[in-house]
Amino acid sequence: NAGVTQTPKFRVLKTGQSMTLLCAQDMNHEYMYWYRQDPGMGLRLIHYSVGEGTTAKGEVPDGYNVSRLKKQNFLLGLESAAPSQTSVYFCASRHKRDRVDEQFFGPGTRLTVL
Amino acid sequence: SQKIEQNSEALNIQEGKTATLTCNYTNYSPAYLQWYRQDPGRGPVFLLLIRENEKEKRKERLKVTFDTTLKQSLFHITASQPADSATYLCAMLGSNTGKLIFGQGTTLQVKP
Numbered sequence: 514n515a516g517v518t519q520t521p522k523f524r525v526l527k528t529g530q531s532m533t534l535l536c537a538q539d540m541n542h543e544y545m546y547w548y549r550q551d552p553g554m555g556l557r558l559i560h561y562s563v564g565e566g567t568t569a570k571g572e573v574p575d576g577y578n579v580s581r582l583k584k585q586n587f588l589l590g591l592e593s594a595a596p597s598q599t600s601v602y603f604c605a606s607r608h609k610r611d612r613v614d615e616q617f618f619g620p621g622t623r624l625t626v627l
Numbered sequence: 628s629q630k631i632e633q634n635s636e637a638l639n640i641q642e643g644k645t646a647t648l649t650c651n652y653t654n655y656s657p658a659y660l661q662w663y664r665q666d667p668g669r670g671p672v673f674l675l676l677i678r679e680n681e682k683e684k685r686k687e688r689l690k691v692t693f694d695t696t697l698k699q700s701l702f703h704i705t706a707s708q709p710a711d712s713a714t715y716l717c718a719m720l721g722s723n724t725g726k727l728i729f730g731q732g733t734t735l736q737v738k739p
Contacts, residue, residue: 517670546726553635555716555731556671571726603670614661614720616727618670 514539517619519604525625526594534589534622536604543609545587546571546616547579549600556603562587563609594626629655631719633730640707641738648702648733650717657719660700662691665714665732674715675702707737 520535536545543564548556558571560579568579576598578590587606591598601623605616631652640646650660659678663671677684677693677700684691690703704711714732721728 548729553731555631556718556729558726561726605670613673613676614659614727615673615676616671618672620670621668 516540517604517606517617519602519619519622521622522620523623525627526591527627528595530594531590531592532594532624533591534602534604534624536587536589536606536619537585538587538604538606538617539585540606540608540617541584542606542617543584544607545581546605547577547587547589548603548605549573549598550603550621551600559589559602594624596626598624599626600624629653629719629721629728631717631728631730633715633717633733635731635733637734637736639736639738642708644707646704646707646711646735646737648715648717648735650700650702650730652698652700652719655719655721656695656698657721659720660691660693661718661727662689662700662702663716663718665716667714671716704735707735709737709739711735712737 517538546561547559562568562581565584580588601621604619607616661676662674665671677691688705692701714734716732718727718729
């Protein structure tokens with residue numbers, strides 16, 4: 514099992530450009546999450562999904578959109594990138610009925626917006 | 628608003644000693660707290676969960692306590708090793724969103 518994978522690992526964008534980050538999991542998890550991690554601020558939830566075809570806003574959703582067309586994939590889109598979106602992005606997933614609500618994280622995508 | 632705070636200063640200890648990390652929360656009483664380990668350039672990895680009705684939880688050399696009066700969780704690593712060097716994150720279940728709220732993490736450095 515590959516667990517949670519993220520594509521790409523690194524990306525540099527210019528202000529105003531768009532891009533999509535891909536998250537894939539092979540554990541048949543219902544729940545998926547997108548976080549951003551900035552120095553001194555911890556992980557902050559951007560958007561999440563409780564199942565195929567459903568998404569919801571997290572703590573910091575502005576400037577991002579998501580889609581979950583297939584259960585195993587969760588896409589994060591930046592429509593018009595801004596320098597404030599420079600961050601490390603993590604995707605996570607978990608089983609709906611996991612006894613300890615363990616989230617499994619991907620390796621992260623380091624995004625720089627110039 | 629609900630806040631969860633960890634000591635942002637790095638903790639440096641000698642190999643073999645017990646490392647103790649602190650997680651404090653305010654304005655809320657979470658149903659549980661989780662602890663994760665994060666190595667540089669990698670995603671967090673789940674370690675332990677402790678529920679509000681549990682005072683203490685152990686897993687091998689790890690021990691977590693949960694004091695709902697002090698609104699604090701302590702994370703202990705006994706007989707620490709250089710391989711334990713990492714950033715440790717605590718997280719609590721938020722009441723409004725039902726989603727995890729993470730602390731900023733504390734970096735532990737164990738010196739041989």
